[in-house]
Amino acid sequence: MTHELKKIVEAFKDAHAKGVKTVLATVVALKGSSYRRPGVSMLIREDGQIIGAVSGGCVEKEVFRQSDSVFRTQIPKVMTYDGRYRLGCEGILYILIEPFRPSSEFLDQFFKILKDRTSFRMLSYFEERDMIDHHLGSVLQIGSATLPFRDGFQKKREFQVFEQKLTPCFKLLIIGAEHDAVQLCSYASLTGWEVTIVAPPSEEKRLGDFPGAQELLTIEPETLPVNTIDETTAIVIMTHSYVKDLKYLMVLKATRPTYLGLLGPAERREKLLAELIERLPEIDEDFIENIHGPTGLDIGAETAQEIAIAILAEVLSVARGKNPISLRKKQGSIHS
Numbered sequence: 001m002t003h004e005l006k007k008i009v010e011a012f013k014d015a016h017a018k019g020v021k022t023v024l025a026t027v028v029a030l031k032g033s034s035y036r037r038p039g040v041s042m043l044i045r046e047d048g049q050i051i052g053a054v055s056g057g058c059v060e061k062e063v064f065r066q067s068d069s070v071f072r073t074q075i076p077k078v079m080t081y082d083g084r085y086r087l088g089c090e091g092i093l094y095i096l097i098e099p100f101r102p103s104s105e106f107l108d109q110f111f112k113i114l115k116d117r118t119s120f121r122m123l124s125y126f127e128e129r130d131m132i133d134h135h136l137g138s139v140l141q142i143g144s145a146t147l148p149f150r151d152g153f154q155k156k157r158e159f160q161v162f163e164q165k166l167t168p169c170f171k172l173l174i175i176g177a178e179h180d181a182v183q184l185c186s187y188a189s190l191t192g193w194e195v196t197i198v199a200p201p202s203e204e205k206r207l208g209d210f211p212g213a214q215e216l217l218t219i220e221p222e223t224l225p226v227n228t229i230d231e232t233t234a235i236v237i238m239t240h241s242y243v244k245d246l247k248y249l250m251v252l253k254a255t256r257p258t259y260l261g262l263l264g265p266a267e268r269r270e271k272l273l274a275e276l277i278e279r280l281p282e283i284d285e286d287f288i289e290n291i292h293g294p295t296g297l298d299i300g301a302e303t304a305q306e307i308a309i310a311i312l313a314e315v316l317s318v319a320r321g322k323n324p325i326s327l328r329k330k331q332g333s334i335h336s
Contacts, residue, residue, distance in 0.1 A: 003192030024100040028162040032091030076136035117168035176238035221247035238263035261295030269293035
């Protein structure tokens with residue numbers, strides 16, 4: 001959810017620069033089932049624009065209507081939304097609606113922690129009932145600093161607290177610059193992932209060639225900054241060059257990304273891994289076992305766009321520790 005909060009804060013900055021007030025709505029509790037889980041937020045601008053969503057579209061109109069009083073009074077409220085007779089989800093949502101006026105310190109600390117790729121916490125103070133109270137509200141806990149979502153906020157100890165730990169934005173490192181890399185980049189960015197493209201200088205590529213990418217590294221394999229690869233990073237190698245793929249695997253040997261995918265057929269993978277082990281006989285077996293090649297789930301993908309979907313689906317399943325099955329075969333709730 002970190003990438004969603006990032007979009008909300010960026011949208012606030014734009015609204016604030018234009019003198020437009022904003023209100024934040026956050027699902028802080030749930031009884032039953034719902035399209036999204038507690039912790040999801042949406043930003044409402046006074047001019048009617050909405051950034052994000054707290055459901056699949058069913059609840060947003062009521063949240064927008066309820067936000068009117070918060071804009072007028074600048075006093076937070078909790079609203080309940082009983083979807084048992086209106087939604088397919090059959091749940092009761094408790095939604096905190098509060099003025100969103102983060103300070104300059106909040107903004108500085110927030111974007112710094114995103115850049116540093118460290119975790120932080122969000123705490124929301126509320127009650128599971130319809131109510132209006134000055135002491136309702138949320139804060140970010142970044143290290144020892146407590147940063148409220150609005151100036152003057154003071155929590156009330158008797159209130160319930162919804163706490164969520166927010167991890168760094170999920171990062172996808174795409175090594176390759178062909179048409180299929182462009183498609184994978186585009187689809188990954190739509191999910192909110194931070195995408196970095198790696199291409200050799202000889203390709204003469206520009207960042208604008210990859211819609212949604214945040215960064216383009218035009219470097220040789222030997223200079224790949226492996227120290228930035230962490231447990232919230234996925235890597236897909238898709239250079240279409242056997243020699244280049246081998247070089248990148250050798251450079252990545254000491255990294256432990258959450259996912260490492262290799263484009264190409266199984267025979268090519270076996271040849272690559274055999275040569276990799278021959279060149280680096282002491283290479284860790286766990287690194288070899290973590291290589292997903294051919295990358296992607298078997299969903300019958302043929303086009304570059306479909307292959308991108310297959311790859312993203314496998315990355316998600318590995319990152320979330322899931323064994324992909326059809327949801328109609330799943331027993332119990334969708335979300336654990």
